[in-house]
Amino acid sequence: MITISTLIAVPAIAAVVLLVVPFARQAAGYLALLVSLAVLGAVIGFIYRFEPVAGYQFADNVSWIEPLGVRWHVAVNGVSLAMIAVTALITTCALGFALWAKRDRSHASAALILMTEAFLFLVFAARDLFAFYVGFEGMLIPLLVLLVVWGGPGRKFATLQVIAYTAFGTLLMLLGILYLGLTAPDGPNFDMAAAIGRGGDWVFFAFAIAFAIKSPLFPLHGWVLPAYRESSPEVAAVLSGVASKAGAFAFLAVLVPLFPAQAAKYAWVFIALGTIGFLWGSLLAFRQRDGRGVVAYSSIAQMSFIVLGIFLLSDRGATGATFQMVNHALISAALFFVVGWLETQVGSGSFSQLGGLARRRPVLATVSIILGMAALAVPGSSVFASEFLIMLGAFEYHWWLGAIVSLGVVLAAMYMLRWISAILHDRESGLAGTLNPPDLKQGALLAILPLVLVLIGLSIAPAQLTDRVDTSAQELFSAAAKEAGR
Amino acid sequence: MIKAPDVNWLAIAPMMTLMIGAFVLLLLASFIRGRDRGLGTVVGIIALLASAGFAINLWSEPATTTMAGALQIDQLTQVVTVLIAGCGILTLLVAFGWNRMRENGAEFVALLLLIAAGMDLIAASNSFVTLFVALELFSLSLYVLCAFDGKSKASLESGFKYLVLGTIGSMVLVYGAAFLYGATGSFGFEAINTALSKAGSGDALVILGTVLVLIGLAFKIGVMPFHMWVADVYEGAPTSVTGFMSAATKIAAFVALARVLLDALPAMRDTWAPALIIIAVVTMILGNISALVQTNLKRMLAYASVGAAGFGLIAIIVGGAAGTRGLIFYLVAYAPMAIGAFAVISLHERDHKGIATLDSIRGWGFQRPVAAVSMVVFLLGFAGFPLTVGFIGKFVVLGSAVEGNYTWLGVVAVVASVISLGYLLRIMLAMFDRGAKSGVMMAAAPGIGSLNLAILLCLALVLIGGILPGLGLDWAADAAKSLAAGR
Amino acid sequence: MDIVVFFVASVCAIASATAVVAQKNPFVSALALLGNLASLAALMLLLEAQFVAAAQIIVYAGAVMVMFLFVIAYVGPRGEIGPGVRKPWLVALSVFAALLIAVEIVVVVMGASLGTVATVDANYGSPAAIGEALVTDYLLAFEVVSVILFMAAVAGVVFGAGGRPVRLSDDQVLAKEGESAVERRREASRAALEAARDSTTGESAR
């Protein structure tokens, strides 16, 4: 029987094996891919076994560090299972892309990506604050090394900025976790269930800042651009696709249920920041000069929007936010693959070096347009469905909030169209004109295609996802909603 | 007829083993010439293992005092003994390939054993007299070890600086002890505690004594503003010694501080707590900030250890069961990381045949991936990342702060920790700098095997301690009970 | 009577200590330290610590100082050679800080309510009493001190090992310290030799 613990352990162990055993170059990459595929299969198994009812399922709960009252308690509900599934998918694609891109020291890079996956699983499944923290901060380690070793030319400052920034928030949260765990009524107890409602305002904000940085929520987004710009595409995909979701997920699955009173009291803060961030990111994405910049700022916008959705403390907000997390994960990962492909083929992601690539490259054009259109939430896309839910929630919160947020959608249309045009349209110019890259095919396409297909699937029947997460999401915010009198 | 005091030989066996080991080694070395290195290492490791063995053997024994009450043999002593023995063994492995070991290996190992004995004595000390002699035993030997590399002027310079400043520190400590003696009539910790808890804490003489003692010990720990020696000495001393110092000295000095403040001077908390808070805050922030601008790795890590010492002070300030356990575990956790990091630097110095700087290690990580990855783990441990023992150390200390309503100190520690990332990451970045052409020639330097072994041992300890720290925490909790505050 | 002895000894102690610090020539400083030790021994006698006072003379004057003098003779009785770092504010701050410490301690000890001085019997401070304490209550300290002294011997071996001493040639000194330094060094070593000769003759005369 595969348990959640196995799910976490398999990629972790595989990572260690890959690091230690000297495999031949390609073999390591394929092995990692195989492992991640197996994990993905197991996750799909979980999805089938999952019952869309309240509460957490598939729990593993054993003592871990007895003297500290730390337990290894992992379990999933609909929301976390959705995130785990998307993590498994994106990791697989990232490994595939890395294999295609022929990264040097492939065994190490693959191992680190698998390690990230394991940490992310832990974040999404942990029901113990200590374990949660281990995952939340631990995932920085492989990402850090990936950034340091395989990063772009500006990786030095990027690494410093990213790690210091995110670690700051995380460490603040550590204080909060310690408070919750050590002041438990009967001895130290880090279980999340035991921490509900015990934290004060400062603990709440310690958690919130950590999550806001990771998400990233405006105005704590300074690390995003360097991180996304300097990491290799598959790492950027994992980073923007799922690692950042850890923050938003934690808002929904940790912060809101653990601090119902504060969540209700300070919801307006996050709604305000989310709104500003949504508009801010959208507006600034419009002025970026390269593909990564646009994806980075659109991520800021989207993540702020997700946080906004979470703090609406309503069905629409929470389900929409979960859904949007999945969508944005798929889209930003795929966009990074496209950008990464462009960079390998053209040697630059700068808009001034691109253009006219739609000619004679139907696959690239189709993929880019599908992704772009999904990103700008063209009605009928899965992003539209999720954004629709969040906006509806915003509208239910207050009509003017819905109205303001709507502005962001228009801005999103503007920057995504600019992205598509800059890559695909006009005459071939710059390096793209000189190098005349081939069409997107085989390896890179295989990495992108699953994401696109899942997006299309979710567009056709988004209820397949929302039905599964609805109950869980409702459970997460219901206490806070009650506090808020909603 | 003077009746000599009873001696519990079993209880003092760990220290005795070390001292006897030192004598025997020197004796043997005078007969067996030219085999200094192997002989020293073997005897040293045997002695250290034996001392650790004796200490473990004593673990379940109840706490006793011996040598006419001069020594207090309890679980804290045992933990420290085992730790110091571990540090010693690792240091011997690190030092094995070092040139000086061929010439004066026996002396080196003998001094190391004496230092270890001194440190064990500190952990067992029950009065200022014992504390002082133990402190001097290890300090004086350490001055010698720092200056051991006679060919290097930097080494001599560091030894001399350490000596001058260290002596002032010792004098301040004794001076303070004298005032406490004058006020209470005794050097014994328990007697002082009894007298002070009766008399109250307002007496200027006692305050004077407390402050001077505090400063003397603060000097030994190397916290601001009494840290000025640290960077220079760490940089100048032979790297194996630096590693040993950063781990073992810290343990000894912290245990001394804990014994003095928590056992002898709990009544003076109003005096020393504010001082320690100021020291801790300043040290954590400025120590790490100073490290930020360094380019010499040993120096950088020296400042890092200053910062880490400030962090350890939090646990003493908080006190209580949580604080003392936190402190002891933090020391346990810190040791393998520090020794490991300096071992890697040592390896690099041998590869590079020169000092380790951010420039010299550029790209080195690709040549020695195992060592470099281990270094990354150690550095992440310093920064307190999960799955390293450093995280658990940080966890328990911060936990004690939060529990003891010193959360704001925790926030300062967090800020300091983030600053520390600034330089820790720079080391990693430099090691894995793809662009740089490493000028290092990978000559087959001697003794790399034992060095690698030491690094891997440290790595294993750091990781195991990070993933399954339960046992260590139990030990720390038991050892904490040896302190009045820990009960 | 006690007061007179006290003041004389104190003034001697302070004066000789000042001399130690103030003298340019280490040789002279070392000799001044002898005076300081002697004055302190006198003060200790006033405090009825006969054994300690005796040990002070024997250990310090007899052993430690001799060692000092040997080394001073060995390295040459050079005073301060290099130009040094001269910053007036550094000096001022040093003196200020040291004086501040002195004032603080003096204020505290002078104002301390020490209570009555304990009455002691004749045995107090005698070699017998101290000796007994050393082998009973302070057996450990006693033993450890011996280990430390043993360690110091090892240290001597460590520092003494290696090649023969290298004296700087004049050229090297010149290169290092500039022309005037050579002259200064010669001057200093001559003076030191003079002083050494003086002191030994003086002592034998006494």
Place this chain on the structure above:
Amino acid sequence: MTELVWITLALPLVGVVMLAIFGNKLPARGAGLLASLIMLAAFGAATVALILLASKPEDQRQVTETAWTWLSAGDFRVGFDIWFDQLTALMLMVVTGVGFLIHVFSIGYMKGDSQERRFFAYMNMFVFSMLVLVVSGNLVQLLIGWGLVGLSSYLLIGFWHHKTSAVKAAKKAFIMNAIGDVGLAVGIFLIFVDLGTVSYSGVFASANTLSETQASIACLLLLVGALAKSAQIPLHTWLPDAMEGPTPVSALIHAATMVTAGVYLIARMNPLFFYAPKVLDLIVIIGVVGLLMAGAIAIVQTDIKRIIAFSTMSQIAYMFVGVGLSAYWAGIFHLFTHAFFKALLFMGAGLVIHALNGEQDTRNMGGMRKLMPKTYFCFIIGGLALTGIFPFSGGFSKDAILGAGLHVDSTIGWIAYVGGLLGALMTGIYTFRLIFLVFHRRMSPYAEKVAPPLIKHHGEGPSSMLWPVYILALGAAFLGLLQIPGVTHVMSSWLEPISPYGMVEATAGQEWLTTLIGSLVGVIGIIIAAHLYLRESEAPERIRLGRGRLIAHALERRCYWDNLYEWMFERPVQWAASFLNRDVDATAFRWLPTDGVGTITAFFGRSVVVLQNGIVRSYALVFAVGIAGFLLFLLVRGT
């Protein structure tokens, strides 16, 4: 019956998928044939469905069916629905029928373009999107169709993506439509918040619970969507630019189907608009202003397709007037006839453009009558229908709208009536100006050089291009007969049931009167056009530079709407984005918390280690100062 609707809906999607996946394996012609055949099949299915619907008793002519729950969150559930009633059936006919003809036309028009398969895939996708829009049974699905047609329109306008102007136009259209989508979405939110449902049946059933304010705001927001999609003031500026797309696209999307979606929306939501009479009045006013403005602008344009585009805008404004007057059937009727005659005109224009090797400027045309007599003939029919001359189709439908204005007999009604007649005059002028410029007069040097050899080679066009034109010409000529005042009333009675609150329908007398006046006005317009443009004369230029120069300038600059938007939105947004990015974000959020803090700390670090100067006595000094300081602090504090 519903199966047939599903089939109709699914067929174009199948076409898209097949073209996307197997497109590369098909021969070049195959793509067009496949797409057209699919359209034919869809048209057939839609026709059968219509017949089946008509064969039902009148009270059962409305069917709904849900395929699956599309989206759910709490009590919010949206299904993928069809809602099949008289209006839907009519729209299906227009979309598939006209769509089929245009597909066929495209086979010839796009021949030789290397991107044919992509074109037909997009075209099929557009049809699918439009069908989703019209068959939807709930507002969210409507919005999906709404957005997807926008997307298809974007793709097709920018079909020739190597042309910068085309890409720009596509983006502009998309963004304008996105604004409309958002307005519509917000309207839907409001409806859901107020009524708790988004399905048509639910909304219609509970619309009476809304207060007038609520209903008005909701309808206003829906109107925003309608205005954007139908290119009405003030969201109309994209339509003329959209003519950068291939001509069949203009015919299908920017004349026949998509741009009329706004009219469809208002007609569809009429039970809701019933409770917002002020909004209906507003629609009329917007319509009147729009039809006058667009007509006036059309008079001065020189690009053949832009003239037709402004004409389209003007005609849709008529439809708005119609639905605004609650004469929904009249609006839809005009939509229906307009689809034919406007597609006809576009295709005719396409033939001309084809014959002139892509030239669109009327100044480079002239005298084409002799070269392209069939086209000329059809164009004349289309022009007459557009001008609304009795008995061509446009006349009946337009006069139904104007007659409704007369019938209402209120201020708004009179505004609509008079404005509509004035619009008819302009329609006459610009339509025949276009015809005269293109087909009459002397051939321009360019046309003389290019056209004859092409015509000689191809004829007026391949049969696949000509036959659709003929069929459309038939429709344009005779479809008006469906509704001869006082004689036939197929349209009004067929559409009667979609409005539970009844529709405005003029009496036969009013209609005949309107027809008389309307035709008269149209003829006057034609005469004016003939006077000014039939022969080369100085008159237009004199007016342009003389007394009418201010108006002419304004009209040539399209009444400054583009400039207004540029200065009001585009530039401020760009400026703000640049400023925020370059100055605020880069400094306050990117530099300050990361590099900034780093720089500051490093500076402090360097200051701190200044003390560490290597001199042991200064270390001792720090030590001494520390001792002194702590002693002082703690002694003072402790005692």
Place this chain on the structure above:
Amino acid sequence: MSVGIPMFLGVSAILFTIGLIGVLLRRSPLTVLLSLEIMLNSVNLTLVAFSRQVGGSDGQVFALVVMGIAAAEVVVGLGLVVAMTRRSMVLDTDELRTLRG
């Protein structure tokens, strides 16, 4: 006994300070070591004085221990000075500045 213990303590404090000033101001390593000896002695005086005050022998024993350690310290210190001389190092503490920053 007519001289109060505080007087002795005061003298020892002054001696301590003088020793400290020596360390702070003098640059010759030998003088610095001598200054350290002064500090040691002053501490010894304090110990002895307090021993008299308390009436026990602990203070005196401690003073003896300090003395012994001082001897060892001098050995190490002087050994270092000798070693430095052998390495041709300039005997001036201000010149010992290779380690800094």
